[in-house]
Amino acid sequence: MYDSIGxxxxxxxxxxxxxxxxxxxxxxxxxxxxxxxxxxxxxxVFERVWEVLDRSYPFFDSKGIDxxxxxxxxxxxxxxxxxxxxxxxxxxxxxxxxxxxxxxLDNGSRRECALQTEPAWAxxxxxxxxxxxxxxxxxxxxxxxxxxxxxxSEELGYIHLRDCQDDHDDVGRAIDAALAGLxxxxxxxxxxxxxxxxxxKVAQVFAGRFxxxxxxxxxxxxxxxxxxxxxxxATYWNVEPAGPRQFTGxxxxxxxxxTASAGDTLTLAMRVLPHVTxxxxxTEGALGSQYPESLPNGWTMLVTYKANLDPSGRCWDGIGIxxxxxxxxxxxxxxxxVDPALELAVSLLELGELxxxxxxxxxxxxxxxxxxxxxxxxxxxxxxxxVEWLAAERASDDRTYFLSVDECFVLVQQLLGQxxxxxxxxxxxxxxxxxxxxxxxxxxxxxxxxxxxDAESARALISEAGDLExxxxxxxxxxxxxxxxxxx
Numbered sequence: 001m002y003d004s005i006g007x008x009x010x011x012x013x014x015x016x017x018x019x020x021x022x023x024x025x026x027x028x029x030x031x032x033x034x035x036x037x038x039x040x041x042x043x044x045v046f047e048r049v050w051e052v053l054d055r056s057y058p059f060f061d062s063k064g065i066d067x068x069x070x071x072x073x074x075x076x077x078x079x080x081x082x083x084x085x086x087x088x089x090x091x092x093x094x095x096x097x098x099x100x101x102x103x104x105l106d107n108g109s110r111r112e113c114a115l116q117t118e119p120a121w122a123x124x125x126x127x128x129x130x131x132x133x134x135x136x137x138x139x140x141x142x143x144x145x146x147x148x149x150x151x152x153s154e155e156l157g158y159i160h161l162r163d164c165q166d167d168h169d170d171v172g173r174a175i176d177a178a179l180a181g182l183x184x185x186x187x188x189x190x191x192x193x194x195x196x197x198x199x200x201k202v203a204q205v206f207a208g209r210f211x212x213x214x215x216x217x218x219x220x221x222x223x224x225x226x227x228x229x230x231x232x233x234a235t236y237w238n239v240e241p242a243g244p245r246q247f248t249g250x251x252x253x254x255x256x257x258x259t260a261s262a263g264d265t266l267t268l269a270m271r272v273l274p275h276v277t278x279x280x281x282x283t284e285g286a287l288g289s290q291y292p293e294s295l296p297n298g299w300t301m302l303v304t305y306k307a308n309l310d311p312s313g314r315c316w317d318g319i320g321i322x323x324x325x326x327x328x329x330x331x332x333x334x335x336x337x338v339d340p341a342l343e344l345a346v347s348l349l350e351l352g353e354l355x356x357x358x359x360x361x362x363x364x365x366x367x368x369x370x371x372x373x374x375x376x377x378x379x380x381x382x383x384x385x386x387v388e389w390l391a392a393e394r395a396s397d398d399r400t401y402f403l404s405v406d407e408c409f410v411l412v413q414q415l416l417g418q419x420x421x422x423x424x425x426x427x428x429x430x431x432x433x434x435x436x437x438x439x440x441x442x443x444x445x446x447x448x449x450x451x452x453x454d455a456e457s458a459r460a461l462i463s464e465a466g467d468l469e470x471x472x473x474x475x476x477x478x479x480x481x482x483x484x485x486x487x488x
Contacts, residue, residue, distance in 0.1 A: 101114070134152055156349055159188065182247075189253075236366075416448075444478055
């Protein structure tokens with residue numbers, strides 16, 4: 001499982017001069033190198049783990065977890081005589097109650113994640129079986145095998161997406177090639193079993209090739225504030241028609257317990273389309289975005305800090321997104337060269353009786369990106385007019401648009417790469433005015449002012465931010481970098 005970590009953190013850490021965050025994949029645990037090594041300040045390490053999650057974790061309330069009580073249970077088990085191995089085991093025992101595949105502990109020789117929901121590594125799917133037994137050995141491949149496609153029959157197409165690790169433009173071209181190669185089919189199987197994750201944007205782009213219209217499929221909330229229910233303003237994710245062609249005939253998506261992270265996101269994006277039916281098993285349910293936190297003893301903890309919910313506000317994290325029709329493959333099926341989930345999908349499509357599902361809820365909750373609209377207006381050559389529109393829309397009671405700090409970070413990165421600095425400044429100023437207690441925009445804008453030689457504006461922003469509490473380490477890093485650049 002790879003994390004859909006989100007560009008904001010990658011951008012923040014890069015711009016602040018920090019190391020890029022590492023995206024981890026949980027693997028079966030390896031033995032610790034030394035069985036008798038001693039932890040350096042085990043109580044301090046444990047306390048840091050508890051405090052970081054207390055400040056960052058977004059699912060305490062939705063999962064009904066009493067984090068304070070868990071701390072009281074496990075904290076007495078740690079003292080100065082606790083070994084590294086004992087510290088690791090006790091800490092993971094506490095983290096396991098979160099049941100979250102994106103909360104992980106890495107001591108350099110052992111990496112373990114906190115997912116506790118049934119075995120995630122059972123083998124009930126083989127692309128080789130699909131190719132040999134159902135595609136007649138005539139599969140086509142794109143992106144070095146990331147995307148595989150072929151015909152199950154003259155009427156039915158098959159596409160398997162291995163992960164969302166490639167650039168979203170490359171994935172877009174790959175799915176376009178597959179749809180062109182399958183032109184004329186009447187039904188489609190989209191197989192995302194064994195999908196470990198990647199970037200949510202890639203999932204969004206892929207799903208756009210099957211969209212009938214714009215629909216809301218996911219809402220993201222970043223934890224920000226002392227309360228377990230404190231969040232920054234939401235980011236709304238929509239799926240809409242993309243690419244030169246879209247397939248809007250009957251589609252069956254097949255998922256299993258190894259459909260994780262951005263695979264979960266892709267499932268959310270596909271299941272809001274009325275012509276899509278989901279078959280197979282529940283997904284892994286790893287829907288939160290994570291960031292790396294260094295611990296006092298040199299270990300690294302991956303921390304979930306952002307909750308992603310479906311359009312109805314349901315949290316599937318740690319549970320998994322349920323299929324419309326459940327069928328479970330086994331390792332014995334693979335050995336016998338059969339795929340019951342795929343066979344059910346084929347039977348349903350051949351029957352031709354699949355009804356469109358009622359997905360009106362996703363239409364009622366659509367909100368558009370104010371930042372994206374601002375950028376599009378500015379790109380037409382009227383930056384002052386776009387700035388006026390942004391200010392007017394922010395002052396309006398109309399809920400058509402949303403403004404998200406997280407999304408602005410991503411767009412500012414793109415704009416800086418294009419040399420569109422004035423638009424970056426306008427977006428960040430809007431974020432500061434709209435969300436004056438969030439520290440990151442102050443540091444980002446101060447850094448840009450320093451790079452543009454405007455030391456006075458940079459100092460003013462740093463001074464304003466000095467009275468605020470930075471919730472994440474990268475926010476402070478922006479401010480410190482700007483100060484160092486100023487020589488203060």
